Amino acid sequence: MNKLFVGIDIGGTAIKAGLLSDKGEVLCNDRIPTRTEAGVQGILMDCLGLCHSMLSSVGAEQSAVVGIGMGVPGMVDGSVVTEATNLGWDKVELAAEFAKISSIPLRVANDADAAALGEVRCGAARGMKNVFMLTLGTGLGSGIIINGSIYPGNHGFGGEMGHVVLVSGGRKCCCGRRGCAELYLSAPALIRDAKAALRRHPESVLAGLQGFGTKEIFESSDTDELCGELVKRYTRRLSELCLNIANAFRPEAIILGGGISLAGEKLTAPVQRALDEESLARCFAPRIDVLPAMLGNSAGFIGAAGLWWE
Amino acid sequence: MNKLFVGIDIGGTAIKAGLLSDKGEVLCNDRIPTRTEAGVQGILMDCLGLCHSMLSSVGAEQSAVVGIGMGVPGMVDGSVVTEATNLGWDKVELAAEFAKISSIPLRVANDADAAALGEVRCGAARGMKNVFMLTLGTGLGSGIIINGSIYPGNHGFGGEMGHVVLVSGGRKCCCGRRGCAELYLSAPALIRDAKAALRRHPESVLAGLQGFGTKEIFESSDTDELCGELVKRYTRRLSELCLNIANAFRPEAIILGGGISLAGEKLTAPVQRALDEESLARCFAPRIDVLPAMLGNSAGFIGAAGLWWE
Numbered sequence: 020m021n022k023l024f025v026g027i028d029i030g031g032t033a034i035k036a037g038l039l040s041d042k043g044e045v046l047c048n049d050r051i052p053t054r055t056e057a058g059v060q061g062i063l064m065d066c067l068g069l070c071h072s073m074l075s076s077v078g079a080e081q082s083a084v085v086g087i088g089m090g091v092p093g094m095v096d097g098s099v100v101t102e103a104t105n106l107g108w109d110k111v112e113l114a115a116e117f118a119k120i121s122s123i124p125l126r127v128a129n130d131a132d133a134a135a136l137g138e139v140r141c142g143a144a145r146g147m148k149n150v151f152m153l154t155l156g157t158g159l160g161s162g163i164i165i166n167g168s169i170y171p172g173n174h175g176f177g178g179e180m181g182h183v184v185l186v187s188g189g190r191k192c193c194c195g196r197r198g199c200a201e202l203y204l205s206a207p208a209l210i211r212d213a214k215a216a217l218r219r220h221p222e223s224v225l226a227g228l229q230g231f232g233t234k235e236i237f238e239s240s241d242t243d244e245l246c247g248e249l250v251k252r253y254t255r256r257l258s259e260l261c262l263n264i265a266n267a268f269r270p271e272a273i274i275l276g277g278g279i280s281l282a283g284e285k286l287t288a289p290v291q292r293a294l295d296e297e298s299l300a301r302c303f304a305p306r307i308d309v310l311p312a313m314l315g316n317s318a319g320f321i322g323a324a325g326l327w328w329e
Numbered sequence: 330m331n332k333l334f335v336g337i338d339i340g341g342t343a344i345k346a347g348l349l350s351d352k353g354e355v356l357c358n359d360r361i362p363t364r365t366e367a368g369v370q371g372i373l374m375d376c377l378g379l380c381h382s383m384l385s386s387v388g389a390e391q392s393a394v395v396g397i398g399m400g401v402p403g404m405v406d407g408s409v410v411t412e413a414t415n416l417g418w419d420k421v422e423l424a425a426e427f428a429k430i431s432s433i434p435l436r437v438a439n440d441a442d443a444a445a446l447g448e449v450r451c452g453a454a455r456g457m458k459n460v461f462m463l464t465l466g467t468g469l470g471s472g473i474i475i476n477g478s479i480y481p482g483n484h485g486f487g488g489e490m491g492h493v494v495l496v497s498g499g500r501k502c503c504c505g506r507r508g509c510a511e512l513y514l515s516a517p518a519l520i521r522d523a524k525a526a527l528r529r530h531p532e533s534v535l536a537g538l539q540g541f542g543t544k545e546i547f548e549s550s551d552t553d554e555l556c557g558e559l560v561k562r563y564t565r566r567l568s569e570l571c572l573n574i575a576n577a578f579r580p581e582a583i584i585l586g587g588g589i590s591l592a593g594e595k596l597t598a599p600v601q602r603a604l605d606e607e608s609l610a611r612c613f614a615p616r617i618d619v620l621p622a623m624l625g626n627s628a629g630f631i632g633a634a635g636l637w638w639e
Contacts, residue, residue, distance in 0.1 A: 094610070101613060149483055161577075165475050172579030173459055176614035182576040184569060187497045187508075194609055196572065198497075259494060262506065266492040267471075269482030299504055300404070303411060304486035 135162025137322030445472025447632030
């Protein structure tokens with residue numbers, strides 16, 4: 020029997036899981052709602068159930084499982100989870116809790132870090148060693164891969180690129196500082212900017228829609244003046260953040276994930292151009308690739324399984 | 330015979346070298362002028378001469394030397410040195426060149442990276458794993474230590490925190506961007522700011538001096554209004570850079586080195602306070618220490634020798 024690995028991505032609304040081979044192939048995957056109200060043990064029981072149902076669907080025994088990797092939306096220090104507010108978890112000894120119900124060994128990581136690892140192991144940046152991933156969604160998440168492994172920061176408290184200042188003296192952030200990147204680069208920020216600008220642009224295609232998301236803004240950026248302006252300003256700001264990352268860290272690639280990254284080339288091309296033309300070592304260093312994430316919602320559980328492929 | 334290690338820091342004006350024990354003690358050290366005009370082989374011969382004279386001063390044989398580490402002011406990819414403009418070196422295969430004149434194995438690193446490694450192995454951040462060092466001098470240099478080793482960036486082109494934007498839309502930088510940190514945090518930048526402000530403050534103690542450096546500005550910051558203002562603005566800007574590093578990377582410590590760091594507490598205390606009060610995970614994560622560099626000009630050769638203590 021081949022070795023198997025289980026990856027589980029515990030989100031605030033759904034738990035996504037996959038059973039992977041030692042080559043990183045997803046043999047099967049599944050998802051269930053997150054029963055936050057069931058507490059730590061309830062959620063872990065659900066995870067174990069998912070694990071067993073995936074094993075039986077491929078006709079494999081539990082003994083074939085080398086380990087389970089879990090991505091959680093909180094700070095992770097070893098296997099202690101802190102400040103997972105969406106789950107209501109704080110200072111949870113996750114491996115110890117899991118050991119009460121299963122003998123399968125568990126490794127744990129922050130969910131954004133796990134997604135970055137997934138993209139490095141099996142996705143957009145396969146085989147690269149030093150990679151930054153920015154997740155442009157409800158917030159601005161980030162994952163840092165250094166030397167092929169997650170860089171978690173001291174005690175798991177690192178990697179919050181959303182709270183690096185992008186606009187000095189800019190908008191007031193809930194963290195207490197001003198001008199944090201998340202206030203300009205998250206999906207809600209782009210939509211808020213669009214709504215504010217609509218007053219000046221009643222002719223925009225956006226004005227005729229019942230509601231719109233970042234998808235509609237990017238889709239009309241070539242034909243609609245307002246959408247064009249919004250995308251230009253958004254990609255310029257994103258480029259500034261990526262240029263800072265480029266100069267400070269010179270990774271091999273920056274991966275752009277999250278809902279906004281579905282815009283594809285319209286998002287990545289201007290950022291790639293900025294790095295090619297404006298980054299510090301542009302004249303003599305190898306190019307830094309700007310890559311759209313490939314694994315979508317599967318990155319988290321694939322990367323979580325990847326915690327076992329060191 | 331105990332094992333010995335040689336560390337050499339090749340600067341634009343001087344070559345500093347030390348002979349170290351396997352416990353990291355500096356058994357002896359020396360410095361000579363850099364004969365830039367002698368080219369790569371000339372400088373390497375001088376380095377080998379330094380090495381032999383240090384060995385004979387402690388009565389040791391060459392066979393006791395495990396290896397030589399060299400810090401150079403340029404980009405370092407493996408042992409290839411690029412863009413070492415102060416030395417006139419570009420694309421120099423340093424280990425291969427050195428092998429022509431000596432059988433002692435050589436390891437090479439960027440000089441700022443080597444200094445950071447020195448402070449982590451034997452200085453201010455001894456024993457820490459994840460540390461950023463900012464060198465506040467003629468420019469703004471930086472060294473990043475991750476998991477106890479130098480993080481050099483892809484092909485050695487990383488770690489230029491001086492070219493992270495600190496003031497959006499600010500001063501024009503030679504790199505092409507605007508508002509780079511180096512334009513506000515280097516010693517020449519602080520002195521230029523002081524000279525510009527002197528017009529508004531003819532009563533300042535600085536006005537009575539023939540010339541002044543950053544030392545005089547910090548020394549009078551408690552008693553002179555202008556100096557107080559300058560130091561407050563400088564440390565606030567430095568705090569913003571350190572807060573960005575804190576939120577993005579959450580290292581165990583940030584070391585401040587270079588000439589300006591001789592100001593000691595007057596420099597480090599306001600930055601420490603900013604991290605304690607404003608960094609993202611301040612309420613639940615361990616403190617990030619702000620530490621003045623301890624090894625001064627010796628950090629470079631100590632860290633270079635440290636390349637052999639993996």
